[in-house]
Structure formats: C-alpha cells, structure tokens
Amino acid sequence: xxxxxxAPVIQVEGLVKxxxxxxxxxxxxxxxxxGEVHGFLGPNxxxxxxxIRVLLGLLRKDAxxxxxxxxxxxxxxxxxxxxxxxxxxxxxxWPNLTGGEAIDLLGRLRGGLDNRRRQELLERFxxxxxxxxxxxxxxxxxxxxLVAALASDVELLLxxxxxxxxxxxxxxxxxxxxxxxxxxxxxxxxxxxxxAEVEKLCERVSIIRAGRIVESGTLADLRHLTRTxxxxxxxxxPDGLARLAGVHDLDVQGNRVRFDVETDVLDEAIGAxxxxxxxxxxxxxxxxxxxxLRHYGDVVADVPAEAEHP
Amino acid sequence: MTGVGIxxxxxxxxxxxxxxxxxxxxxxxxxxxxxxxxxxxxxxAEFDQAAAAMDDNAAFIAMAGPARxxxxxxxxxxxxxxxxxxxxxxxxxxxLIGRHSRAEEESGRDELVxxxxxxxxxxxxxxxxxxxxxxxxxxxxxxxxxxxxxxxxAVLKGxxxxxxxSIGIGLGLTACxxxxxxxxLVAAQLTQSTxxxxGLAGSVxxxxxxxxxxxxxxxEALSWLSPIGWYQAMHPYSGLRWWPALLMIAAACxxxxxxxxxxxxxxxxxxxxxDRPGPAEAGxxxxxxxxxxxxxxxxxxxxxxxxxFLTGLSYGSIGDSVEDLVGxxxxxxxxxxxxxxxxVEGFYAVAIVQLALIACGFAISSTLRPRAEExxxxxxxxxxxxxxxxxxxxxHVLVTVAGTAALLTLGGLGLGIGYAATTGDSGxxxxxxxxxxxxLAPVLVLSAVARLLYGLWPRALVAAWLPLVLAVxxxxxxxxxxxxxxxxxxxxxxxxxxxxxxxxxxAPVVAVALLATLLSVGGQIAFRRRDIG
Numbered sequence: 001x002x003x004x005x006x007a008p009v010i011q012v013e014g015l016v017k018x019x020x021x022x023x024x025x026x027x028x029x030x031x032x033x034x035g036e037v038h039g040f041l042g043p044n045x046x047x048x049x050x051x052i053r054v055l056l057g058l059l060r061k062d063a064x065x066x067x068x069x070x071x072x073x074x075x076x077x078x079x080x081x082x083x084x085x086x087x088x089x090x091x092x093x094w095p096n097l098t099g100g101e102a103i104d105l106l107g108r109l110r111g112g113l114d115n116r117r118r119q120e121l122l123e124r125f126x127x128x129x130x131x132x133x134x135x136x137x138x139x140x141x142x143x144x145x146l147v148a149a150l151a152s153d154v155e156l157l158l159x160x161x162x163x164x165x166x167x168x169x170x171x172x173x174x175x176x177x178x179x180x181x182x183x184x185x186x187x188x189x190x191x192x193x194x195x196a197e198v199e200k201l202c203e204r205v206s207i208i209r210a211g212r213i214v215e216s217g218t219l220a221d222l223r224h225l226t227r228t229x230x231x232x233x234x235x236x237x238p239d240g241l242a243r244l245a246g247v248h249d250l251d252v253q254g255n256r257v258r259f260d261v262e263t264d265v266l267d268e269a270i271g272a273x274x275x276x277x278x279x280x281x282x283x284x285x286x287x288x289x290x291x292x293l294r295h296y297g298d299v300v301a302d303v304p305a306e307a308e309h310p
Numbered sequence: 311m312t313g314v315g316i317x318x319x320x321x322x323x324x325x326x327x328x329x330x331x332x333x334x335x336x337x338x339x340x341x342x343x344x345x346x347x348x349x350x351x352x353x354x355a356e357f358d359q360a361a362a363a364m365d366d367n368a369a370f371i372a373m374a375g376p377a378r379x380x381x382x383x384x385x386x387x388x389x390x391x392x393x394x395x396x397x398x399x400x401x402x403x404x405x406l407i408g409r410h411s412r413a414e415e416e417s418g419r420d421e422l423v424x425x426x427x428x429x430x431x432x433x434x435x436x437x438x439x440x441x442x443x444x445x446x447x448x449x450x451x452x453x454x455x456x457x458x459x460x461x462x463x464a465v466l467k468g469x470x471x472x473x474x475x476s477i478g479i480g481l482g483l484t485a486c487x488x489x490x491x492x493x494x495l496v497a498a499q500l501t502q503s504t505x506x507x508x509g510l511a512g513s514v515x516x517x518x519x520x521x522x523x524x525x526x527x528x529x530e531a532l533s534w535l536s537p538i539g540w541y542q543a544m545h546p547y548s549g550l551r552w553w554p555a556l557l558m559i560a561a562a563c564x565x566x567x568x569x570x571x572x573x574x575x576x577x578x579x580x581x582x583x584x585d586r587p588g589p590a591e592a593g594x595x596x597x598x599x600x601x602x603x604x605x606x607x608x609x610x611x612x613x614x615x616x617x618x619f620l621t622g623l624s625y626g627s628i629g630d631s632v633e634d635l636v637g638x639x640x641x642x643x644x645x646x647x648x649x650x651x652x653x654v655e656g657f658y659a660v661a662i663v664q665l666a667l668i669a670c671g672f673a674i675s676s677t678l679r680p681r682a683e684e685x686x687x688x689x690x691x692x693x694x695x696x697x698x699x700x701x702x703x704x705x706h707v708l709v710t711v712a713g714t715a716a717l718l719t720l721g722g723l724g725l726g727i728g729y730a731a732t733t734g735d736s737g738x739x740x741x742x743x744x745x746x747x748x749x750l751a752p753v754l755v756l757s758a759v760a761r762l763l764y765g766l767w768p769r770a771l772v773a774a775w776l777p778l779v780l781a782v783x784x785x786x787x788x789x790x791x792x793x794x795x796x797x798x799x800x801x802x803x804x805x806x807x808x809x810x811x812x813x814x815x816x817a818p819v820v821a822v823a824l825l826a827t828l829l830s831v832g833g834q835i836a837f838r839r840r841d842i843g
Contacts, residue, residue: 056694058842078698086694092687094606095505097588097596104592105602109695130587134416134503145691158694 006034007070009156009187010055015064017050017211024050026211027064032189032204037182039202040191041292047211048191049089052160055189056086069156082111085149089161089191091141093133099144100129106148118151124173138165150177157181157188163197175200195288205288207295214295219288226286226294227260230269235277244269255279313428317436321410322443329444332402336448339398340391340479341455347386348459348466357381357466364389369627369728372523375542376533382468384475384547387456392479392546393519396538399448399487400515403441404508407494410437413504415579424578434495434573438566441491449484453477468547478555479546485558486541490515492565499572502581537561599697599705606683607676607706611713614672618721621668625661626728626742630654652811658725658742659811663785663803665721666749670778672717673757676710681764681771689842699838707830710757715750722746745809751823752802756781758829765836777801 010032017025025047032038042048053059055068057077066073071080093102107113122129125143136144142165149157157178163171178188178201192198198205199219206216215222227248238257242250246265251258261269273281322329351357361380364370371377375393379385411434414420420433429435453476460470490511497511518536525533526542533539540561543554572582595601680703683689692702725746726739760774781801788798798804802825805818 053690053843056690058690058693060839060841077693078696078701081694082696084694086691088687088690090687091691094688097605098590100590101588101592101596105596106691106695108592108597109599109692109697111696128587129590132503132585132588134505135585 008032008067009034009069010038010189011065011067012051012055013065015051015054015066016062017047017054017059018062024211025054025061028208028211029213030206030216032187034187035182035185036204037178037188037190037202039198039205040189040208041193041195041198041205041288042191042208043193046208048208049160050211051208052086052158052189052191055158056081083154084156084158085110085152085154086158087142087145087149087160087162089164090138091145093136093141093144095132095134097133098130099127099133099136099140102133102144103129103148103151106145107152110152110154112153113148113151114153115151118147121147121151121177124177125170139167139170142166143170146174150181155186157186157190159188160191161193162190163192163194171197195292199288207292209295215291222288222291223286224263226290227262228266228286229258229260229284230273231258231282231284232256232273233279233281234273235279238273238276241269241272244272311429311432311435313426313432314435314439317423317428317432318439321436321440325406325409325440325444329402329406329447332398332444333448333451336395336398336402336483337451337455339395340387340452341459343387343390344383344456344459344471347383348461348469351466354381354466361386363631367627367631367732368527369624369732372527373624375522376526378545379468379548382547383459383466384468384471387471388479388542388546388548392483392542393522393538395452395483396486396490396541397515397519399445399483400490400518401512402444402448403487403491404494404497404511404515406441406444407437407491407498408504408507408511410440411495412498412501412507412581416502416504420578431570431573434570437498438491438495438569441494442488445484445487445491448487449480449482451480452483453480456480472547472550475547475550478544478550478552482541482544482546482555482558485555485562486537488562489537489558489565490518492562492569495569496565496572499569499576500582502583502585506581506583506585599692599702600708601705602692603679603705603709607679607709607713610672610676611709611716614669614713615717615720618665618668618717619724622665622721622724622726623728625658625665626725626730626738627732628657629729629732631732655811656808658729659745659808660785661725662722662742662746662749663808665725665746666718666753666803667778667782667785669714669717669721669749669753670756670781673710673714673753674760674774674778676706676713677757677760677764678771678774680706681768684768684842687843693842700834703834703837707761707834711754714753714757718746718750718753719743741810745814748806748809748814748819749803751819751826752781752806754826755802755822755829758826758833761830761833762836763833765833765840768840 008031010030012028012030015025015028015030016023028047028051030040030051040048040051050059054061054066055073057073057080060074069080069083073080093099097105103118104113107118125147127140127143127147131140133141142162146162149159163174166174175197178190182188188201190198190201202219204216204218205222206213208214234255234257237255238252241247241257241259244265246262247269248260248262249258257273259269351360358381364380365377373393374389377389380389414423414433423433424430456471456476456479457473493514494507494511497507497514501507501510518538521536522533522539522542525531525536525539533543537558540554540557543551545551576582596605680689689702693699722743722745723739726742729738729742730736756777759777760771763771763774781803784793784798784801784804787793788804802822805822807813807815807818
C-alpha cells in the first residue's frame with residue numbers, strides 16, 4: 001500500500017512549541033506515510049500529546065512547518081477533522097449524556113457514522129450505551145471514544161495512548177480493529193508507552209525525548225542498531241569468544257554461554273559457536289523495550305516533567 | 311463506633327468555611343429583617359398601615375407564611391425570615407450530607423476510607439453529625455443575633471425582642487434543618503449519583519415550601535404536612551409554643567433511622583433506586599455545536615427562567631400598595647428621589663433594573679460555561695471533529711443571548727401578570743413587560759465582557775463577575791455613597807432611562823447594544839487565535 005512517491009499524511013519539520021519559558025517541542029520532525037501504523041513512543045511529559053494537539057489545531061505552533069492530509073492543521077482544522085478521528089488518553093464525557101449519545105454526537109460532527117459498525121463495536125467492546133457519562137469507569141469512557149472513532153469513516157486515526165484503562169481482552173479487540181482499519185488503507189499515528197502494543201501494531205516508530213525525535217525508522221532498522229541476546233550450550237568450552245569485537249556481557253558457565261552481540265557481527269559470533277559445536281541455541285531479537293531504554297535508561301531525569309500540561 | 315471521631319474532625323476541618331458562610335447567610339436573613347424594619351418605619355402608625363396592607367395580601371402570605379402580629383418587629387421577623395431560613399437550613403443540610411456521603415461514594419474515595427479500620431456505619435454517621443452540628447450552630451447564631459436587637463427607646467411595638475421567642479425561632483430553625491438532614495440522608499441511600507440525590511432532596515424541600523404556601527393561603531391542613539409549616543407553627547413572637555419543635559425532632563429521628571435501615575441493606579456504591587438508563591442513541595437535536603450547547607445549558611435556562619418569573623410575580627403582586635408598604639420613610643424618599651412624583655412608578659422602574667441584574671447571574675455564568683467545557687477536556691474532543699472553533703463557541707453564544715432574552719421576557723411577564731392580578735388592570739401586563747426588554751442590552755454587555763476575557767485571558771475569568779458587583783453597588787449605593795460620576799457611568803445600567811418613571815429613550819439602548827456586540831465579537835475572534843486547554 002505504501003509507495004515511495006505518495007505524499008506523507010503527516011509531515012512535521014522543526015516544530016517548536018513553547019509554554020512560557022518551557023520548550024515542550026524543540027525542533028520536532030515527524031513523517032507518517034499513507035497506509036502505515038506509526039508508533040509514537042516516549043514517556044510521560046516528552047511531548048507526545050503536545051505534538052498531537054498541534055496536529056489537531058488545538059495549539060498554535062511557535063516555529064516549524066506542519067502539514068497533515070494536504071492541509072494546514074491550524075488554518076484548515078475543521079475541514080481536515082472530517083477526515084480523521086482522535087482518541088485522547090483520558091476521555092472525559094459529559095456527565096448527563098449517555099455513552100450512545102456521545103458516540104452519535106462525535107460521529108455526526110465528523111460527518112457520519114457507520115451504524116452497522118457502531119453496533120458491532122458496542123458488542124465487541126461490551127459497552128452499554130444507555131449509561132450516563134458520569135457512571136462510566138475509566139476503561140468504559142475510553143471505549144466510548146474508541147467506538148466513536150472506529151465507527152467513523154475516516155482516513156486517519158490520531159490515537160493518544162488509546163488503550164489506557166482497557167483490560168487485555170479489550171486491547172485485543174482494539175488491535176484487531178486497528179489492523180482492519182490499516183488493511184482498508186487507513187493511516188494511524190499511535191502514541192503510546194506500552195511497547196508491546198507498538199511492537200504488535202506498528203511498522204515504523206519514532207521515539208521522542210524532551211520534545212525532539214531521537215530515533216525514527218522501521219522496527220527492523222532500529223533493531224539493527226541493537227544487540228541480539230544469545231543463550232547456547234556447546235560441545236566444548238567456549239574459548240576465544242571474548243576476543244570477538246561486538247560481543248558484550250559474556251557469561252560462561254562450563255559449556256554454557258550467554259552473551260549479547262551487535263547485529264553486525266552476529267554471523268561471525270554464530271560461526272564461532274558453530275566451530276565449537278552447538279547443542280542448543282536460543283536467540284532473542286532486541287525488544288523495543290531495549291531500544292527505548294537505550295534512549296531513556298540513563299537520562300530520564302532531565303526530561304521536563306510538565307511538558308504535557310501547558 | 312470506631313472512626314466516627316476521626317472522620318468528623320476531618321469533615322469539620324474541611325467544611326469550616328462552608329458552614330460559616332451558610333450560617334452567616336442565614337443569620338443575615340433574620341437579623342437584617344429586624345434591623346431594617348426598625349429603620350424603615352418612623353412611627354408605629356406608619357408601621358400599622360404597612361402591616362394592614364400585608365395582612366391580606368395572598369401573594370405575600372404564599373411566599374412567606376401565615377400573617378401573625380405583623381405590626382410588631384418580632385412578628386415581621388418571623389414572617390419574613392422563617393420560610394426562607396428553613397430553605398437555607400435545608401439546602402445547607404442537603405449539600406453537607408451529599409458532599410460527605412453520596413459524593414464520596416460516587417468518587418470512590420469512600421471505598422478507600424472504608425478499607426481502613428473503621429466501623430461500617432462510621433462514614434454515614436459522620437456525615438449526619440456534621441449536618442446536625444451545622445444546623446445547631448445556625449440556630450444558635452440566629453438566636454444570638456436577634457438578642458442583640460434591643461434598642462431601649464424603640465418607637466415600634468415588640469422591641470426589645472423577647473428572649474424566649476428569640477430562642478424559639480433559633481431552635482425551631484435548627485430542628486427544621488435536622489428534619490431536612492434526615493431527608494437528605496435517606497435520599498443519599500436511595501439514589502446512585504450525587505446529582506440525583508440533590509434532585510430528590512431538593513424536591514422534598516421544594517414540596518415542603520409549596521405545601522405550606524398552599525396551606526397558608528387556603529386549607530391549613532396542608533401546612534401541617536410540611537416541616538416548614540411545623541416550624542412556623544411554633545408562632546415565635548406571636549404566642550410562642552414549643553411542642554411543634556418536638557414534632558420536628560421526632561421526624562428527624564425517624565428519617566435518620568430510616569436512612570440507617572436502608573444503608574444496612576444495600577451495597578456500598580449502589581443506591582436503592584438504580585440510575586435510569588438513558589437513550590442508546592442521540593436524538594436529532596444533538597448534531598451541532600448549538601444542539602450540544604442547548605442540551606448542556608437548558609436546565610440552567612429553565613431554572614433561571616422560573617426564578618425570574620416568580621421574582622417578577624412577587625414584585626408585581628405588591629400592586630399599587632407600594633405607598634402603604636414603604637410609607638413616608640426615608641427609604642421611600644430615596645426610591646423616588648429626583649426620579650418621579652409617583653412612588654409606584656419609581657418603585658417598578660427600580661424593580662425592573664433589579665430583575666435585569668438577577669438575569670446577569672445567568673448571562674455571566676452561561677458565558678463561563680465554555681470554559682468549564684474546556685477545563686473538563688470536552689472541547690478538545692469536540693474541536694478534533696469537523697466542528698470549527700467558530701461554530702462551537704457560536705452555539706454557546708446563541709444559547710446565552712436567547713436564554714437571557716427569554717429570562718427577561720419571563721421576568722417582565724411575571725411582573726405584569728402579578729400587577730394585573732393584584733390590581734385587576736389587565737393592560738399592565740404589556741405596560742410592565744415592555745420596559746424590561748431594553749435591559750437585554752446592558753445585561754449582554756456584562757456577558758460580553760466575560761466573553762472577551764474568555765477569548766483573551768481565560769485564566770482570569772473569575773474577574774468576569776466584577777462588573778456585576780460594580781453594577782449592583784452603583785444601583786444600590788450609588789447615590790447614598792455619592793460615588794463619583796465616572797464610576798457610576800461604568801455600569802451600563804446607568805445609561806438607560808428608568809422606564810416607567812422616565813420616558814423611554816432609544817439612543818442609549820442602541821449604543822449599549824452596539825458595545826455588547828463589539829465586545830462579544832472581539833472575544834470570539836480572540837478565542838479562535840489562542841491555545842485550547
């Protein structure tokens with residue numbers, strides 16, 4: 001579905017947003033291609049929500065260029081919004097409107113709902129639409145917004161930590177619908193700090209830290225930058241492994257060996273094991289979590305904590 | 311009961327200012343009556359004349375209570391203050407109980423408290439005790455304030471106020487508040503949401519007020535169905551009797567016991583009456599910014615409209631007995647001073663401005679509503695749909711403007727109908743409705759100031775109430791305090807002709823309306839340019 005020539009659905013360059021003296025977004029670049037599910041990763045306060053709120057035209061940018069769906073999110077807000085649906089991380093509903101009323105209202109304001117899909121989503125999410133907004137739990141409020149978004153006929157979904165408060169079963173339902181949406185040709189920007197969710201759904205991810213993108217690419221690209229962990233039992237004592245460049249955290253106990261190896265020298269390392277003789281081999285690709293920790297593990301402390309709240 | 315003491319201390323600490331303000335309001339209601347009557351009538355003859363006019367005015371009796379000993383200061387205090395005092399005590403009890411029982415349960419905080427080592431009934435008991443203590447304080451303070459009214463050289467009958475009756479009127483108020491505390495506690499067990507609880511307990515207070523109104527005018531038996539009727543049946547300052555207080559205390563015990571019985575049979579977090587399910591799909595009205603704005607504000611429009619209509623009605627029902635009521639006192643001179651020869655027309659001209667000032671309460675709070683929507687995060691979700699900022703805000707603006715117009719029209723109609731019903735002059739309906747309508751312009755100026763603040767400087771939105779304070783001060787104290795001209799001119803109400811006392815002038819109305827439009831449009835444009843949230 002993605003072609004090299006198609007214009008990106010979201011294109012952000014050098015975006016700056018200041019709240020007083022705080023630079024919540026500090027030269028952010030982001031590109032989301034049509035038909036992809038793009039993961040937007042970062043801890044609380046790194047600027048994920050601020051970025052999405054600029055994309056929605058709720059916040060005014062201080063510098064940089066932002067294009068979304070062939071328009072300017074600030075100037076053409078209402079026109080663009082008919083083609084997208086947004087789910088915030090903390091949905092607040094009108095206390096005296098029922099869930100069903102809120103779903104219909106949001107759907108109508110977006111230009112109409114697919115009633116059959118609305119019904120199907122209500123059943124799949126096990127949501128009672130006759131309850132008043134004030135009596136819904138956090139998870140159920142989230143479901144109301146998800147049903148309203150997923151039942152709309154749109155091209156783009158902007159999801160800001162959409163599954164917070166959902167149980168794993170409901171997360172599964174959500175994943176399924178996002179997959180279907182993508183298969184129909186839709187584009188998704190999924191902000192999250194749940195790495196498993198992003199790994200499951202996204203082809204490409206951008207990692208944000210303190211208002212800047214520090215890493216962006218396909219999951220395969222990013223994995224390339226990290227290490228695979230190897231756990232093997234050998235025919236003899238593993239001599240000479242330690243001399244290989246790119247092998248880290250080597251742990252030898254008798255004939256058993258455990259180590260992490262940089263992707264570039266993986267072939268060489270396995271070759272060395274093979275020469276000694278392999279009995280068992282377990283290899284684990286790098287997880288997104290490791291990727292994430294590489295950018296955050298050491299320096300979480302200097303992330304501005306208030307960045308998400310103007 | 312383990313834990314009651316701790317909870318009670320924490321509640322009282324959190325509520326000390328709230329309770330104080332409620333009590334202050336209640337005390338002011340009683341004490342100001344006593345003091346103002348003393349100042350209002352220079353001689354007993356004048357007082358007698360006014361009392362005679364009130365004695366057979368059915369509208370007054372329905373509003374306040376049975377007319378007894380109205381030619382004494384005490385009789386006037388009991389008549390004018392007890393019904394409203396009881397409503398104040400009822401509302402205070404309802405809010406205190408709701409805050410500490412149903413609201414806590416609804417928010418889930420109650421669950422956290424219950425996980426601690428406390429008795430199952432401790433939270434409910436603590437909520438009840440807070441309300442009982444607050445009502446006791448209210449009663450004691452009312453008594454103490456009335457005991458201070460004791461001018462020795464009084465010309466009016468019934469001064470100084472008898473001590474026993476002052477104690478009775480305060481004790482009765484406390485007991486009446488206790489009944490409503492018990493009722494509120496029952497309501498908190500029956501309903502599932504705080505809103506529904508306030509609805510139920512509030513209706514009981516309303517019905518209690520209504521029953522005694524109907525009873526006092528017609529069939530006296532109905533007054534005996536109302537706790538407010540029992541309170542007034544104590545007859546303070548007109549042959550005090552104590553036994554109705556026992557009736558109230560018994561009713562309070564009964565309702566509280568009933569509440570505990572229901573509480574013992576229900577799960578925490580549930581109510582005996584389940585929340586009614588609402589529609590699963592939105593009606594056709596809910597498809598635009600305007601539709602939602604109306605849905606969110608209609609309750610407030612209905613409430614304020616009813617309030618303004620009744621206020622107008624009660625002003626109107628004074629009819630042309632204004633002169634008898636206010637006599638030749640200084641108050642009357644102030645009313646008519648420099649304005650008109652006819653006291654009646656002067657009185658109604660000022661009454662119309664007062665109606666307009668009350669309408670400002672709606673106009674300003676309705677203008678602040680979008681901010682509440684923004685704070686709650688609702689506008690974020692809405693503005694992420696095809697709804698533009700302009701139409702979202704325009705929906706609220708339209709509800710504010712149309713709602714204010716409806717309020718003023720109903721207030722004017724109430725005034726006219728009340729006057730017509732009392733005097734039999736049916737032409738008065740339109741004659742009094744007409745002069746109310748131009749006040750839409752200055753009321754909307756205050757709303758537009760709030761709108762401008764909302765667009766430019768939403769964090770300072772509380773300041774939107776200041777112009778109303780200024781307008782009230784200028785209207786009531788402008789001449790008395792001899793406020794400088796420029797300060798008085800800041801109130802948009804000062805620029806309109808005081809119809810019917812003065813002749814109507816078009817130009818100032820148009821100018822003020824233009825100002826309102828400019829400010830409002832400015833606010834709406836500014837809103838389109840700022841960050842949301």
